[in-house]
Amino acid sequence: MFDILKKVLKPIGPSGLEEPVAAAIREEVKDYVDTMESDALGNLICVKKGTDPNGRKIMFSAHMDHIGFIVTGYEKEGFLRVTNVGGIGIDVSLTRHVVFAGGVEGVVVCEPVQGAKAMKNLFVDIGAETKEEAEKLVKLGDVAVYAPDCFRLGEHRVASPAMDDRCACALLVKLLQTVGETKDTIVAVFSVQEEVGCRGAKVASFSQEPDVGIALDVTAWGDTPEVKLPAIKLGEGCAVKVMDRASISNPALRDELLACGEKAGVKTQREVLPFGGTDAGAMQTSRGGIPVCTISIPCRYVHSACETIDMRDMDAALKLLQTYLKK
Numbered sequence: 001m002f003d004i005l006k007k008v009l010k011p012i013g014p015s016g017l018e019e020p021v022a023a024a025i026r027e028e029v030k031d032y033v034d035t036m037e038s039d040a041l042g043n044l045i046c047v048k049k050g051t052d053p054n055g056r057k058i059m060f061s062a063h064m065d066h067i068g069f070i071v072t073g074y075e076k077e078g079f080l081r082v083t084n085v086g087g088i089g090i091d092v093s094l095t096r097h098v099v100f101a102g103g104v105e106g107v108v109v110c111e112p113v114q115g116a117k118a119m120k121n122l123f124v125d126i127g128a129e130t131k132e133e134a135e136k137l138v139k140l141g142d143v144a145v146y147a148p149d150c151f152r153l154g155e156h157r158v159a160s161p162a163m164d165d166r167c168a169c170a171l172l173v174k175l176l177q178t179v180g181e182t183k184d185t186i187v188a189v190f191s192v193q194e195e196v197g198c199r200g201a202k203v204a205s206f207s208q209e210p211d212v213g214i215a216l217d218v219t220a221w222g223d224t225p226e227v228k229l230p231a232i233k234l235g236e237g238c239a240v241k242v243m244d245r246a247s248i249s250n251p252a253l254r255d256e257l258l259a260c261g262e263k264a265g266v267k268t269q270r271e272v273l274p275f276g277g278t279d280a281g282a283m284q285t286s287r288g289g290i291p292v293c294t295i296s297i298p299c300r301y302v303h304s305a306c307e308t309i310d311m312r313d314m315d316a317a318l319k320l321l322q323t324y325l326k327k
Helices: 002-009 019-029 131-137 163-178 199-208 251-264 279-284 311-326
Strands: 035-038 044-048 057-063 068-074 080-085 097-100 105-110 122-125 143-146 151-153 157-160 185-191 212-219 238-243 268-272 292-298 307-310
Touching: 002 019, 002 157, 002 163, 019 035, 019 044, 019 163, 019 185, 057 163, 057 199, 057 279, 068 122, 068 131, 157 163, 163 185, 163 212, 163 292, 163 307, 163 311, 185 199, 199 279, 212 251, 212 279, 238 251, 238 311, 251 268, 251 292, 251 311, 268 292, 279 292, 292 307, 292 311, 307 311
Parallel strands: 057 185, 057 212, 212 292, 238 268
Antiparallel strands: 035 044, 044 185, 068 080, 068 143, 080 122, 097 105, 097 143, 105 122, 151 157, 157 307, 238 292
16 A cells, blocks of 8 residues: 555645646556546546445545645745645744645745744745746745655654645555445545535535545544643554544444454544544535544644654555445
8 A cells, every 4th residue: 555655645736736636546546446537626536336226325535635835925035925725834834845836846934933923924935036036936826835755654654745635545545446346336535625624525425425424534643742632543543533523423334334443353443533624524414414434544743744654554444444345
């Protein structure tokens, strides 16, 4: 799965500009699905038909987009003024290497260097010396992201920007490649614009009318010295969400997924998150309502340039989902 992960982490795809990510995913799944299309919003929707005409339609959603910095103006010295696309952390962004889709690179800085606690104090240095030079290099509305940089930490862990949620995209790709025939129909949605309001999952769940919705995403960590909530640890298995601020998981579906983890012989963790949300929140309220749950990959340093996961948790999630679809 690591090779797939590297491929889907590489493209630049902030919210609203996910097509390069979708293109990479298409190449990985085209031989394993019956239909594949992109909707008007940009969701990549891949359908693998079940063998039972009366079987369920199960929608999985993993979002392709990641956070970024959108250009809002120029300074006479050639610096770019920016604001956030999604949940950008100010402190973790300072002096970070960023890149635009067109290839222009820059550094996120502030003036003065100390005390940049608001987005309005940040700017991006792209090496331009005048406003006119900057305007030729980068257009108003262009978006920069943390520069792609995937690397291993020890034997099992991997760090990279955009791990939220490309690791779940890799998981869903691997599931399509390995699950084989299933009784139920799989609707694999690689969704857009999750970081700015779960917009892709909202329209996809409306158009696809699934019987069940399962979001695949990362979750916050609780295993570093000063962080104790949520009680989630890397390397202890994927997490099955009980609730977050955007959704409460369907109890029967939640328990079914936990039982599948036990049957598969993998570690699982129960997740209660007092903040945040996933595509499950958008799916849950579609049409007349859909039973939903989220399978989460524990991730340290979420929304930073070094989001870190454990590949053993990815493997656990894959085995759990294979068992769920084969039961």
